[in-house]
Amino acid sequence: IDHSFGPFYEEIEVGAIVVATGFELYPLKDIPEYGGGEIPDVIDALQFERLLAASGPTGGVVRRPSDGKIPKSVAFVHWVRSRDPEHGLLYCSGLCCMYLVKEAILYKQSVPDGKAFSFYIDIRTNGKGYEEFYERARENYDIVFIRGKPARIVQNGDKVQVWGTDTLTGNTIKLDVDMVVLAPAMIPSQSALELIKKLRLATDEYGWVKEQHLKLRPLEAMTSGIFIAGVAQYPKDITDTVAQASGAASKVLDLFSQPQIKRSPIIARVDADMCAGCGYCEKACAYEAIKVDPVLRVSQVNAALCEGCGACAAACPSGAVQLTNFFKNQLLAMVVEATREYE
Amino acid sequence: IDHSFGPFYEEIEVGAIVVATGFELYPLKDIPEYGGGEIPDVIDALQFERLLAASGPTGGVVRRPSDGKIPKSVAFVHWVRSRDPEHGLLYCSGLCCMYLVKEAILYKQSVPDGKAFSFYIDIRTNGKGYEEFYERARENYDIVFIRGKPARIVQNGDKVQVWGTDTLTGNTIKLDVDMVVLAPAMIPSQSALELIKKLRLATDEYGWVKEQHLKLRPLEAMTSGIFIAGVAQYPKDITDTVAQASGAASKVLDLFSQPQIKRSPIIARVDADMCAGCGYCEKACAYEAIKVDPVLRVSQVNAALCEGCGACAAACPSGAVQLTNFFKNQLLAMVVEATREYE
Numbered sequence: 001i002d003h004s005f006g007p008f009y010e011e012i013e014v015g016a017i018v019v020a021t022g023f024e025l026y027p028l029k030d031i032p033e034y035g036g037g038e039i040p041d042v043i044d045a046l047q048f049e050r051l052l053a054a055s056g057p058t059g060g061v062v063r064r065p066s067d068g069k070i071p072k073s074v075a076f077v078h079w080v081r082s083r084d085p086e087h088g089l090l091y092c093s094g095l096c097c098m099y100l101v102k103e104a105i106l107y108k109q110s111v112p113d114g115k116a117f118s119f120y121i122d123i124r125t126n127g128k129g130y131e132e133f134y135e136r137a138r139e140n141y142d143i144v145f146i147r148g149k150p151a152r153i154v155q156n157g158d159k160v161q162v163w164g165t166d167t168l169t170g171n172t173i174k175l176d177v178d179m180v181v182l183a184p185a186m187i188p189s190q191s192a193l194e195l196i197k198k199l200r201l202a203t204d205e206y207g208w209v210k211e212q213h214l215k216l217r218p219l220e221a222m223t224s225g226i227f228i229a230g231v232a233q234y235p236k237d238i239t240d241t242v243a244q245a246s247g248a249a250s251k252v253l254d255l256f257s258q259p260q261i262k263r264s265p266i267i268a269r270v271d272a273d274m275c276a277g278c279g280y281c282e283k284a285c286a287y288e289a290i291k292v293d294p295v296l297r298v299s300q301v302n303a304a305l306c307e308g309c310g311a312c313a314a315a316c317p318s319g320a321v322q323l324t325n326f327f328k329n330q331l332l333a334m335v336v337e338a339t340r341e342y343e
Numbered sequence: 344i345d346h347s348f349g350p351f352y353e354e355i356e357v358g359a360i361v362v363a364t365g366f367e368l369y370p371l372k373d374i375p376e377y378g379g380g381e382i383p384d385v386i387d388a389l390q391f392e393r394l395l396a397a398s399g400p401t402g403g404v405v406r407r408p409s410d411g412k413i414p415k416s417v418a419f420v421h422w423v424r425s426r427d428p429e430h431g432l433l434y435c436s437g438l439c440c441m442y443l444v445k446e447a448i449l450y451k452q453s454v455p456d457g458k459a460f461s462f463y464i465d466i467r468t469n470g471k472g473y474e475e476f477y478e479r480a481r482e483n484y485d486i487v488f489i490r491g492k493p494a495r496i497v498q499n500g501d502k503v504q505v506w507g508t509d510t511l512t513g514n515t516i517k518l519d520v521d522m523v524v525l526a527p528a529m530i531p532s533q534s535a536l537e538l539i540k541k542l543r544l545a546t547d548e549y550g551w552v553k554e555q556h557l558k559l560r561p562l563e564a565m566t567s568g569i570f571i572a573g574v575a576q577y578p579k580d581i582t583d584t585v586a587q588a589s590g591a592a593s594k595v596l597d598l599f600s601q602p603q604i605k606r607s608p609i610i611a612r613v614d615a616d617m618c619a620g621c622g623y624c625e626k627a628c629a630y631e632a633i634k635v636d637p638v639l640r641v642s643q644v645n646a647a648l649c650e651g652c653g654a655c656a657a658a659c660p661s662g663a664v665q666l667t668n669f670f671k672n673q674l675l676a677m678v679v680e681a682t683r684e685y686e
Binding site: 090128215245 | 426428433434435436437465466467468469470471472473474475478510511513547551557558559560561562576577578581582583585586587588589590591592593594596
């Protein structure tokens, strides 16, 4: 490895793209009820990971940020802005349960006389060996699991106070701890959103890349030739990411192994007499397959790029664009037949 | 499709195998506390799926097995023998939460004035769109979720009675319903266990196929040339199975795309003078790579099959088998160096 390499840009032509853009954590500053990033000893799980690392800022000794003391009690908070449609996101971030349990175990290994508390709504350990890991955390490491999401976290002298309710006992909780580790929701990274826009990929409302079919075609983006791996699609752990990445590779190989690419015969066609060159179709096309000819002022279709999605036909105000082999009258005939009453 | 085809056996030579043996449900007869399969209106989720199917025995009308009546109340029980190390299995079966929620929604669509109750420990909806689906079940379909695993299920007249505790309110529950749908734990199918034995694959204590590394090599079985897809590895849903199957395909392509297969230079070697032909090595080898020559009474290694795992060397009572390029004295030298005290 040549460490003297600086960043550089290179233009390369490719036949396929695998989008593997990963994630960011929901920023602490946007979580006011837990201190909004202002309480030094309330950190996120990635920051805690650094405190655990031998190559990290504390040389692997867990020290809390405010005064460098070894924290004798730590609260781990699952479900921060995940499954919280009122303040955050509706979805589950998928891996927080497992990595927070791991971090709690590592904390207890580092500070054996320390106390670890885990606040959760549901514990999600569906994966090979995951339940066993969670069992170990409770049995061997004496980590206290409390069902209930903290309502507030505040500074209290040199302690951090966690307010909440134990929903199993019904007791209200005010717990003073030395440090709090949050597992904020996973969100698509901002740079990913830029790339996704550039690739004209379809996404869901949160910015995760949309697949062609969640169950049957989870590896293919809506744009052909583009495949998805890892958290770009939605939060998933390393096991699932590695398996999916191999799957995406096989889809690329499949694409490249064909001597010719067979296309669906349904592609857009422009009636030049009707086309006013308004350009609505050009804006609607995700594949850059239809463009207004600047001289003729008439839209023209690049048959090799067209995916036959019909967005241009729907956008065309004059009906000049239709899909070859799938004209409106064909569609109407199908509707008539489907709704015909039989005796 | 030629439906007149009968079953037939064919011997084919292959260069790689993808093990995709699926699963069975934990049998109702082994669940005495829920009636042990003796209560006709306590069925498992697969049987309920058939009741929902338009091509099923009831033509898609949900009718309970005992008397064919349309059930006006149904209890759906998550976590039957999953995460229950005392009576069943420690692991989580991964998909029950989602398919039981689906079945409850389909029941409510089929019987809009029916009541659906869902008994759970943790709700596990970590997957794209899964939490949204669960939300819909609660909001739009009015399915009542009760946190607590039923203790017993008994026949009560023409009703089925579910005994349990709501662990959130602390209330004990005796609920009379027309039918109960259980989600028993997923277990490897018996035929899979036979095949796995034949392929000499490593498995975990439950019979799920062991992968080379859960995070980094989840697609490769411990025996090279054999890959894993789907629930053969551990319970996973359709999305993950499809992604993993594509991944397994790419591993096969990777294997086949090489003009020559490169092997590790560490393979077993037999010192013929020391070998007593006891055959312990033969029994220990997972790859059938070492065999006692019946004439010479000395073990011989098939270098092409040997994976260099060292099982034979460990099993050899006389020390006649060692690994080429990884002799015992090399290993000892490494231990000495690793434990040497530096000044």
